Amino acid sequence: MAVVEYKDVSRIYPGSEIPAVNTLNLTVASGELLVLVGPSGSGKSTALRMLAGLEPANEGSIHIDGADVTDFEPQQRDIAMVFQNYALYPQMTVAGNMGFALKQRKVPKAEREAKVLEAARILDLEPYLDRKPKNLSGGQRQRVAMGRAIVREPKVFLMDEPLSNLDAKLRVQTRAELADLQARLGVTTVYVTHDQVEAMTMGHRVAVLKDGFLQQVDAPKELYHRPANRFVAGFIGSPAMNLIPTDRIDGKVTFGSFQVPLDAQTEKALASQPGVAFTVGIRPEHLQLVTSGIPGEVKLLEELGSESYIHVQVQHEDRDQILVVRTDGDATVSRGSTVNVGFNGPVHLFGEDGLRIE
Amino acid sequence: MADFAKPKGKGRFTSLAFTSLTWLLAGIFFFPIFWMFISGFKSELDANGAPKLFFEPTLEQYRIVTETPPGQLGFWEATTNSFIIVIVSTLIVMMLAVPTAYALTIRPVGKWMEYLFFFISTKFLPIVASILPIYILAKHFDLLSSRRLLIILYMSMNLPLAIWMLRSFFQEVPRELIEAAEIDGANLRSQMVSVILPIVAPGLAATALLCFIFAWNEYFLAVQLNTTGGETVPIWASSVVDERGQFLAKLSAASTLATLPVIVAGWVAQKRMIRGLAMGAIK
Ligand SMILES: Nc1ncnc2c1ncn2[C@@H]1O[C@H](COP(=O)(O)OP(=O)(O)OP(=O)(O)O)[C@@H](O)[C@H]1O
Ligand SMILES: [Mg+2]
Secondary structure (H helix, E strand, C coil), X not given: CCCEEEEEEEECCCCCCCCCEEEEEEEECCCCEEEEECCCCCCHHHHHHHHHCCCCXXXXXXXXXXXXXXXXXXXXXXXXXXXXXXXXXXXXXXXXXXXXXXXXXXXXXXXXXXXXXXXXXXXXXXXXXXXXXXXXXXXXXXXXXXXXXXXXXXXXEEEECCCCCCCHHHHHHHHHHHHHHHHHHCCEEEEEECCHHHHHHHCCEEEEEECCEEEEEXXXXXXXXXXXXXXXXXXXXXCCCEEEEEEEECCEEEECCXXXXXXXXXXXXXXXXXXXXXXXXXXXXXXXXXXXXXXXXXXXXXXXXXXXXXXXXXXXXXXEEEEEEEEECCCCCCCCCEEEEEECCCCEEECCCCEECC | CHHHHCCCCHXXXXXXXXXXXXXXXXXXXXXXXXXXXXXXCCCHXXXXXXXXXXXXXXXXXXXXXXXXXXXXXXXXXXXXXXXXXXXXXXXXXHXXXXXXXXXHHCCCCCCHHHHXXXXXXXXXXXXXXXXXXXXXXXXXXXXXXXXXXXXXXXXXXXXXXXXHHHHHHHHCCCHHHHHHHHHCCCXXXXXXXXXXXXXXXXXXXXXXXXXXHHHHHCCHHHHHHCCXXXXXXXXXXXXXXXXXXXXXXXXXXXXXXXXHHHHHHHHHHHHHHXXXXXXXXXX
């Protein structure tokens, strides 16, 4: 149980001008599972590695349980980490891997073995304790890596894309198990992934990073319903939110002859905006096919069984614009046919600077 | 998978051609050694006559070459000298090269490139050019009649090579493993002993083997610098060459004896290397 704090933390790699992580301020509550998500190169791993002590912070400070650990070696931080490729010691058995950290701390053999066995029981690894990592499947290796982390009973778990080497089905299953395990153990966890579905399903809160800058930290629902800026809006949600560049004309945001419905609050905020260029965001599930709406042509049909995504090309301010519409599985449209698209849910509005207007 | 691995059609022909070529080359390299080996069991008459594959084998030459003529360098003395010099110099090389390779790869010191280049640059000078200064220094420090001189020289001869070789093996150690060990609370010693060295073990074996072979076979320095007290096996083997009588069979027997330790060392190291490699990749 520990609180983790980043205070104005920056990391500039030698030979680089641009910080990989830029003045990061972030607090992870005790027992929380916080997910760091962002596209490749956004600085997620760097942020995590600074917390682990594997990468120095050029500016700012990092605190674990109130103690400034910025200048601590990894050995002194009492954290455990699960690596993307698991980084299991190849010459040691599963038991050896899991007990290694305890051995370093001179925990007596009997106690060590008991703890390893306990962790192995939790992770269903008992039959494999005497095997070498190379004789395990990917999923089993992943569990050994987890086991190595939990026997330590550390203050904080760090995980850098721990599921990305598993196949899709196993990933979904392990994701749930991992979240459950974390909740049971109650250990503060920072979890890095580039997969927004993983972030949304696992995180108590999710921190979105882009180009080294923290974009937004919020509970998954909040991120989904109130993305703080255009980037978060486009990044969270699958398929992605429709983001439509739009001009404000006569104080209204319109689609040809179709006026985008805005709630009163947003309308008021919009009125006080100086610019005229905006972005309208609407999620596919908040669009529907109607009898009278924005006319367009079906360009692509993605049928997933329970639901379908229809890519409709509409005319918008003299440009072609694709709108993705979610419908239930038994939609009867076909490619090339003409449909009408209507709004069926909240509309997000982003200003010229990309920030949310409300 | 199995289907892909099986060469087909043109692929099979190419594979056959390569296999034959490999055997041919191996045969060419092996033949002189084979000839040396059987010649050691011939009489001088057979060895010096027309080449013969079938003859009456005799251990006579081995008896002669291992016998010490009074006042001359004997087989056992030379072997003892060689083993002491080679093993001690190789041990020192490994003890120095392992930390150096660590400092040049895993936690690179500043300007590591320059250090690396410096080490190899010591090999640029032809040994002939440095023999005189070495001789003068050795004489000055009174090293000319002991094993110590060759230990020092073989150590300096092999050290750059060992550092370069070990460096390439150390580079193969996945960063994450060392990081995982650090996070697991392992100090430097423990990281080295428990994580790094087991992974580079095949590399250590290969490097030590090479140092062993180079030192064992070294002839030029041994001949030029040793007057008494530190003669090695190559010197003994060449001493069999008799300017008056016939010596081919005796020389073959002596050479076979001189080669034996290298073969044994190679065999042992190979087992170690394969075991190390079989220990598995990091995945
Ligand atoms: N050792 C390094 N030296 C120099 N630059 C680095 C180093 N490691 C990362 N970077 C740079 O820092 C930035 C952030 O990298 P980081 O690895 O933190 O990204 P990430 O969000 O983890 O990406 P991914 O999802 O691909 O793992 C990238 O632009 C990367 O090129
Ligand atoms: Mg990363």
